Amino acid sequence: MEPVLISPASFQLFGFIPTVIFSVLLPLVGVGLFTYIMAKRIAPLVKANPDFRFDRPKERILNVLKIWLGQYRHPRYMMAGVLHIIIFFGFLILSVRSTELVIKGISEGFVMPGLGGTLGDIYYFFKDYAATAVFFAVIIAAVRRGIFRPDRYHYPASYGHDHTNEAVFVCLIIATLMVSESLFEAALVAAEIQAGHEATFLAPGTLAWFFKNVLLDNSTESLQTYHIVSYYVHDFTFFFFLCFLPLGKHFHVITSLFNVYFMRLDRGNVRPVRYGVKDEELDDLETFGVKKFSDFTWKDILDFYTCADCGRCADQCPANTVKRPLSPRFISIKGRDYAFSHFPLMGNFVPQELLVGEGGIYSEDEIWSCTTCGACEQECPLGIEYINKIVDLRRGLVDEGNVPQSLQKPLSSLEKRGNPYGKMEKKRADWTKELEGCEVKILDKKTEAQTLYFVDSISSFDERMQNVARATSKILCAVGEDFGILGKEEKDSGNEVKRFGEEMLYQSLKAHNISAIQKSGVKKIVTADPHAYNSLKNEYTDIPPVEHISEVVTKAVASGKLKLKGVTEEEAGKIYTYHDPCYLGRHNGLYDPPRDAIDAIPGIRRVEMHKSRDRSFCCSGGGLMLFYEPEEEERMGVVRVKHAQKAGANVIVTACPFCLVNMEDAIKVAGLEGKMEAIDLGELIAAHIDN
Amino acid sequence: MEILVCVKRVPDTSENEIEINSDGNDIERDDLVYSVNEWDNYAVEEAIQIVDKVGGSVTVVTVGDDESEEVLRREMAMGANNGLLLTDDAFEGSDGKGIATILKAAVEKGKYDLIMTGAQADEGAAQVGGMLAAMLDYPYASLVNMIEPAEGKMKVGREIEGGNQEINEIELPCVLSIQTGINEPRYVGIRGIRKVASVEIPELSASDLGLDAGAVGEGAAKVKRVDYFVPDMGDGAEMLEGSTEEIIAKLIDYLKAKGGLK
Numbered sequence: 026m027e028p029v030l031i032s033p034a035s036f037q038l039f040g041f042i043p044t045v046i047f048s049v050l051l052p053l054v055g056v057g058l059f060t061y062i063m064a065k066r067i068a069p070l071v072k073a074n075p076d077f078r079f080d081r082p083k084e085r086i087l088n089v090l091k092i093w094l095g096q097y098r099h100p101r102y103m104m105a106g107v108l109h110i111i112i113f114f115g116f117l118i119l120s121v122r123s124t125e126l127v128i129k130g131i132s133e134g135f136v137m138p139g140l141g142g143t144l145g146d147i148y149y150f151f152k153d154y155a156a157t158a159v160f161f162a163v164i165i166a167a168v169r170r171g172i173f174r175p176d177r178y179h180y181p182a183s184y185g186h187d188h189t190n191e192a193v194f195v196c197l198i199i200a201t202l203m204v205s206e207s208l209f210e211a212a213l214v215a216a217e218i219q220a221g222h223e224a225t226f227l228a229p230g231t232l233a234w235f236f237k238n239v240l241l242d243n244s245t246e247s248l249q250t251y252h253i254v255s256y257y258v259h260d261f262t263f264f265f266f267l268c269f270l271p272l273g274k275h276f277h278v279i280t281s282l283f284n285v286y287f288m289r290l291d292r293g294n295v296r297p298v299r300y301g302v303k304d305e306e307l308d309d310l311e312t313f314g315v316k317k318f319s320d321f322t323w324k325d326i327l328d329f330y331t332c333a334d335c336g337r338c339a340d341q342c343p344a345n346t347v348k349r350p351l352s353p354r355f356i357s358i359k360g361r362d363y364a365f366s367h368f369p370l371m372g373n374f375v376p377q378e379l380l381v382g383e384g385g386i387y388s389e390d391e392i393w394s395c396t397t398c399g400a401c402e403q404e405c406p407l408g409i410e411y412i413n414k415i416v417d418l419r420r421g422l423v424d425e426g427n428v429p430q431s432l433q434k435p436l437s438s439l440e441k442r443g444n445p446y447g448k449m450e451k452k453r454a455d456w457t458k459e460l461e462g463c464e465v466k467i468l469d470k471k472t473e474a475q476t477l478y479f480v481d482s483i484s485s486f487d488e489r490m491q492n493v494a495r496a497t498s499k500i501l502c503a504v505g506e507d508f509g510i511l512g513k514e515e516k517d518s519g520n521e522v523k524r525f526g527e528e529m530l531y532q533s534l535k536a537h538n539i540s541a542i543q544k545s546g547v548k549k550i551v552t553a554d555p556h557a558y559n560s561l562k563n564e565y566t567d568i569p570p571v572e573h574i575s576e577v578v579t580k581a582v583a584s585g586k587l588k589l590k591g592v593t594e595e596e597a598g599k600i601y602t603y604h605d606p607c608y609l610g611r612h613n614g615l616y617d618p619p620r621d622a623i624d625a626i627p628g629i630r631r632v633e634m635h636k637s638r639d640r641s642f643c644c645s646g647g648g649l650m651l652f653y654e655p656e657e658e659e660r661m662g663v664v665r666v667k668h669a670q671k672a673g674a675n676v677i678v679t680a681c682p683f684c685l686v687n688m689e690d691a692i693k694v695a696g697l698e699g700k701m702e703a704i705d706l707g708e709l710i711a712a713h714i715d716n
Numbered sequence: 717m718e719i720l721v722c723v724k725r726v727p728d729t730s731e732n733e734i735e736i737n738s739d740g741n742d743i744e745r746d747d748l749v750y751s752v753n754e755w756d757n758y759a760v761e762e763a764i765q766i767v768d769k770v771g772g773s774v775t776v777v778t779v780g781d782d783e784s785e786e787v788l789r790r791e792m793a794m795g796a797n798n799g800l801l802l803t804d805d806a807f808e809g810s811d812g813k814g815i816a817t818i819l820k821a822a823v824e825k826g827k828y829d830l831i832m833t834g835a836q837a838d839e840g841a842a843q844v845g846g847m848l849a850a851m852l853d854y855p856y857a858s859l860v861n862m863i864e865p866a867e868g869k870m871k872v873g874r875e876i877e878g879g880n881q882e883i884n885e886i887e888l889p890c891v892l893s894i895q896t897g898i899n900e901p902r903y904v905g906i907r908g909i910r911k912v913a914s915v916e917i918p919e920l921s922a923s924d925l926g927l928d929a930g931a932v933g934e935g936a937a938k939v940k941r942v943d944y945f946v947p948d949m950g951d952g953a954e955m956l957e958g959s960t961e962e963i964i965a966k967l968i969d970y971l972k973a974k975g976g977l978k
Contacts, residue, residue, distance in 0.1 A: 307907075
């Protein structure tokens, strides 16, 4: 059967120029240019520091299946997420068709291998719906982004031009691809119908089907023109888009698969100062942390390339919410802009200046404003990391002696006294003096116990938080635990020391504690401080297993070792809500034990805040963060207390002494004294012990 | 510019609970932690910044025993180029003038354009800087909070009564005592100190310095501490006692009662 229209592979423009020339040239030039751009883009990755991401392939593939292919994190933002899922799957489906089309321009009978039979029929049926769905999704996306402009995409003038035009432009490119692909086919089918041939089936309701109906009345000549023009519009747009991707925020179309594969697998840790360098060899390193761009690891730069400027991280970031000078989104975008301008497509690499401070792309306040709460990383649909970068930038600042004055005293106290308050070591166990009805052993050469209660600095020294230590001890006594504390031999866990970039001080605190814990001969460790819990569990080595007190309570209630009495009359009128501490929840996945522990109190009424579990809102951070005075419009704690108020609660239960400090302060600042209170989970449980 | 900064090792007031010993002639020194005198830290930072701008080198010097070496290392970790430890049993018990005498001998051993001291020390009497300048017959500016480095003559700012600022021109060589707040001293971590851990720090004794042992030390001291005590509470003074909350509540009551709070 003679084809009713001449295909692009055989068509002759003006009757003598074979269009197949374009069919060959466009891919050649397109792929060539794309290869050149990619080579330039890969250059900074080659020059960057090492990063070990080639381990644990099974887990990494699982991440790819869930986060990349499964688009698991997208529906967390329903509207944008669903649009993205449509476009994403549309792309996956249509990539086969687009490739097929490119080859069809050279060899007209080409069919993608495997698509010749039934599978092909199914594919061609669905790809038309995919194209149609993508078309409408990008139109909605363009309108949403260009006209409604959600706040999330706001771009402070100081950072340059926003990406609205780029976003809308890309939506139009995609729409063009969908329309031209459909039109190409529709013109052919319309011609087939006109000629009375057996026409290719077009799925009803699709773009191709719609165009076919519109084109039915056109002359064969016009249909031939539509057929050829739409083919080359598609071909050109396809290769233009390919080369446009690595120039901006749509680079993620190419990099996302790799970025998700290489994303961090473990939470609650910080990467080593330098991959491949052991702790004991750190002294030999010339420089620490990230000072210049090439001090970043290749994964950091891949992160920068991959950021799609979707703003989810910034929307969840507590620092950004209270208008601190930090938005994780701009850590990435400024990083990418830097990479593009210093590793240009044409010309030589530009010499690198320092990244932080005057003349750099990041400000000092920006880098110190992060509480390492992890909300950004939890949200990013592309697996971009921030904590490692922030800590590495801080390591660079610390190495240059560039530490905010307000942090120098506590750091020096940590070095000399093992706590940030400069209190004397021998007073570390003083909180036990006011404890009645429960004996807390101080573990030394003569005294032994099965379990170590690791108190950490704030609960040891802060007058208010000492009550948390006493409550924790009462619980341990009630469940019959044979336990003790290290007393003056305990030093700060160093969780924040590490996260503030003072690695060597952290190493010395850690080494001291590990040795003290080993000497004590305990079989297990319990703590009520999530920051200590995190460090001991994820970063200390060769020590017994660590439990948070909420786990102890939940288990003891289940086994009947711990009996809790019901709420008092006064408490019965209260509504409780649980605030997830970042280092218990997001970093360690303990969302349920604290809730179960609260719910174990008969008669207690508990509600959830809008932002809870892995979307919990940081109280403003613990450890050294308590000493840092950031620029901000509102306290994070105040925002959080308002969340609780909105949820209808009047008691905030938390399971972290730092959260408690911040909540109690915030209640006062918000003027909610008498209307709202904060209590530690341990205190709440201890008050209901009925053994 | 060659700069000598005189530093002192003192008990860190923010990290110690200072108590008088049972004899009542000194503070309880068990369990104390020491650090560089805060003012000296500002002086060293300023010296480093001057050298960064105009070139030269910074030497830090202290009078003390082996333990004083740690403060020299800390300042060298900050960026001072050389350390100098003036140590001799004969120096023990020196008064301010004795210390100034020792330092003068050290200054004369080198060739310095600028001598800096802290304005005072945590447990000191703010006297060494001025005495040192007088003994050297160098011009002196105290409580300096701004320096514009230059050859021959420099401009220095001084903090004067009521927070006013005064700018002086001073000829080199000179002695300046430095006030806190002149800069933001950089942080020194364990890593910085380890980097300079093996740098040799020369030690000079009384004879190295050409000092007559009788001119310094306890014997030569004309100012002697005869007593050490916490002052009795005077009229109108009251120590508030109790937990922090109770103290705050009492304070607020007082302020309200006296009309300070409405």
